[in-house]
Amino acid sequence: MSLKKITKSNGFSVPADGTTRKSSQKPTKDLQFPNNRALIMLCNILLLLSVLAxxxxxxxxxxxxxxxxxxxxxxxxxxxxxxxxxxxxxxxxxxxxxxxxxxxxxxxxxxxxxxxxxxxxxxxxxxxxxxxxxxxxxxxxxxxxxxxxxxxxxxxxxxxxxxxxxxxxxxxxxxxxxxxxxxxxxxxxxxxxxxxxxxxxxxxxxxxxxxxxxxxxxxxxxxxxxxxxxxxxxxxxxxxxxxxxxxxxxxxxxxxxxxxxxxxxxxxxxxxxxxxxxxxxxxxxxxxxxxxxxxxxxxxxxxxxxxxxxxxxxxxxxxxxxxxxxxxxxxxxxxxxxxxxxxxxxxxxxxxxxxxxxxxxxxxxxxxxxxxxxxxxxxxxxxxxxxxxxxxxxxxxxxxxxxxxxxxxxxxxxxxxxxxxxYQNPSWFGVNYRDYIPDKEVEYIISNNLPKPLFNDYLSGGYLLWSAYPEYKVFIDPRHFPYKDSVFPDYISIGTKYTLDSQGFDKFTSKYHFNSALIHRRYQELIGWFHQSPDWVLVYFDKVAVVMLRTDYVGQLSTEAREGSMRGPMHYKNVSNPLVLEHLFNVYINFVSLEMARQTRDIFEQNVSPLFWRKKAALDEFDSILMQRHSRH
Known part of the structure; x- marks a missing residue:
């Protein structure tokens, strides 16, 4: 069909009685600029760049x-x-x-x-x-x-x-x-x-x-x-x-x-x-x-x-x-x-x-x-x-x-x-996509044959289903519909039905018996829930998630596997992704040491783009947490 303007005729275009209405509109002119073609070309380029951005x-x-x-x-x-x-x-x-x-x-x-x-x-x-x-x-x-x-x-x-x-x-x-x-x-x-x-x-x-x-x-x-x-x-x-x-x-x-x-x-x-x-x-x-x-x-x-x-x-x-x-x-x-x-x-x-x-x-x-x-x-x-x-x-x-x-x-x-x-980490066409998937963490779980069943958060379950099945099956994953009768309602009730204290944690683990856990960095309260239990310990972390294990099984890990949670901030000295560095700061200050958290804060200040709108707020928050923890000691 030609790209010429379609002419109104019948059906939808005029009333069913066949009458027409003469338009009183006066002839109009398109937008006139000194270089209209250049303007249109500029708009085309801006549209493509804007959508891509x-x-x-x-x-x-x-x-x-x-x-x-x-x-x-x-x-x-x-x-x-x-x-x-x-x-x-x-x-x-x-x-x-x-x-x-x-x-x-x-x-x-x-x-x-x-x-x-x-x-x-x-x-x-x-x-x-x-x-x-x-x-x-x-x-x-x-x-x-x-x-x-x-x-x-x-x-x-x-x-x-x-x-x-x-x-x-x-x-x-x-x-x-x-x-x-x-x-x-x-x-x-x-x-x-x-x-x-x-x-x-x-x-x-x-x-x-x-x-x-x-x-x-x-x-x-x-x-x-x-x-x-x-x-x-x-x-x-x-x-x-x-x-x-x-x-x-x-x-x-x-x-x-x-x-x-x-x-x-x-x-x-x-x-x-x-x-x-x-x-x-x-x-x-x-x-x-x-x-x-x-x-x-x-x-x-x-x-x-x-x-x-x-x-x-x-x-x-x-x-x-x-x-x-x-x-x-x-x-x-x-x-x-x-x-x-x-x-x-x-x-x-x-x-x-x-x-x-x-x-x-x-x-x-x-x-x-x-x-x-x-x-x-x-x-x-x-x-x-x-x-x-x-x-x-x-x-x-x-x-x-x-x-x-x-x-x-x-x-x-x-x-x-x-x-x-x-944007926390502007990237396109999948560049740096590994900053957002727990591939190293899943590799650690599989290579060290961590005990099953494995607890995981809602997000990480999707990647586990792809990368770890059939060696490991998931607790929950982003499909959500297979779990709508019990697991999904229980999972979203963490913090209410299952309170964020030892009593709520014991109630949850008594219903779902698991021996290891993979938790995405987005779920800091969930990580803290496991951390407050004396029966669980951090054994590994990387850019995206933490891996935790029941203390009963820690002795079965090799020396190399037990040292997985002891890598210092210098391992991440070239990281500029603020989401990753915020996660690492939380891990170091809660599980490792105040000094390593301070080093991570300095890497954040040095590497994160000065254009990032939350940079100052994040640094102020880091400094406040560091000061509070220092005063306790």
Missing amino acids: YYPSYRALYLDFDIWFHLAYGRYFISNLTTTVDHSVFSWTPALADAAYNTWIGSSFLYLIHKALGVPGLFILLFAILFISGLIIFRLARMAGLSLNPSLFFIILLTAISIRSSANYIKPEMFSTFFMTIMTACYFRFRMTLNPWIILFLPAVFFVWVNTHGLWIFALFFLILVLATDLLMLLVRRNQAPDGKTIFYLATTVLLSILTVLLNPFGPDVTLNFFSLLFADASSMLSSITSGNNNGVLGDYRAIAEYQSMWPFLFLGSGAHFISVTAYALTLMITLFIVFWTFSWVRTGWADLPVATANISFYFMAMFMSRLSLVFGIIWVMSMIYLAWRLDGFFKLSRLQPFLLAAFLSLSAYSLIAAACI
Whole structure:
């Protein structure tokens, strides 16, 4: 199809009664600068640099270890030529064996990429998906007659910032970025052209998607929602509804898509499980938004970052910087949408209620469950392009462009400043990824044959599942769903049901009998919980985690293995990662000596970039702790 502007005709494009409304809009001019082509080239370069800067590889590995269990699953699928897996075989704790968790295409593909190209190959794949998704957005914009101007660059960069909390991770969810972009582009192109083949292609997309990652359910919900709104408008406001043929094509697509998603190894169970999660606790969603109550179907899942509500992050002082930025971005996006949607309604007389319903619904869903920022962000950018087409040139008004250019440049500046000053360890394409995985610690456990069972934290379980199975099985891991009946609720109850004292520790270890432990550096309270017990001792640590052992087994270790916890700070004298050095400081001051902690503090001051925004605060905290410990002695 030509990239010439699509002409409004019938169906969605004009009222069902066939009347047309003559636009009163005067001819407008595009933004004129002395060198417009140079400006567009600059915006293109800034957009690419800004997205790259805002998607560092350390964020993909530090906060999420899902990739490792997906690699283990992919290895299992391909080695056994199967599409299902017994989830319980990886765990020594009680776990569900036959949960309807279906990612065999996504996990297998990631495994093959990793086997061929290693971790850098996974990041190349991630950026390829982001780049292709961006090209699809650009192509739809060009088809809608929207030229390369600041408005387009602004909405695309704002979308990239808003979806990063979900789109920056290496796991099958990354494929959902591509599929969601394809699905929404097809839908909005159908609204503009009424070519039925555009959306009748979608069931084939859903067939691959349902076997790749679970976010397909929200894409299908989007199609059902817009179809239901169209049918409602047909009943109550026929002059605002599309014609019967248009609704027929959309309904056929929805029906075929629903039938297509049944073509998976678990049949209807996958669909039923997702729909029960989506609809069974609507009251819990509303109470979470209004009162912060997280009870109900999703109650336990709030301990997982991607399931947390973002409403608290709309207020200053709420904590995590980047989650707050995502919440602000989503709120800005829905505000802009409502403004331009209202203007479009007034200007054209066409309400486009399905588009409005979808945007408002998915905004609230994304604020309730942060992982849905990906879905809302993609729906929003396609909707804004559609409104630009509907308004027929309004976004190209020269008086708007300076403001949109300033907004785009501001977002670009923020992205670049975040990369230089806010990120703890800016790196891309998997460089320094070993600073975020406990490979040395797991190697120590295996080579010294530490006694089983092995306790591990939630994050480390993912890497253990990939690197230590079948020699060692996990206590828990980022899959979470196999453990939902007992282990996961117990794990997230550490600190409440299992108090952070000797009594709580004894209660926990009497229920789960383990003899060694691997604990990620993020869980300092968990490390301290083990440290306060006289029955446990630190035997090894490195950049990412600590290894602890029951004192009954220490005598079985070789001399070399027992000296693993005695390496001094000079072993890490070239480390510049503030996260690693903070971890090492905590280990030295709690387990080794005050002097080694002081040396680590000096390495931090010397090696960490002066641009790092928390450097002074971290040094002040180190000095305060050192002073307190010194006074005790």
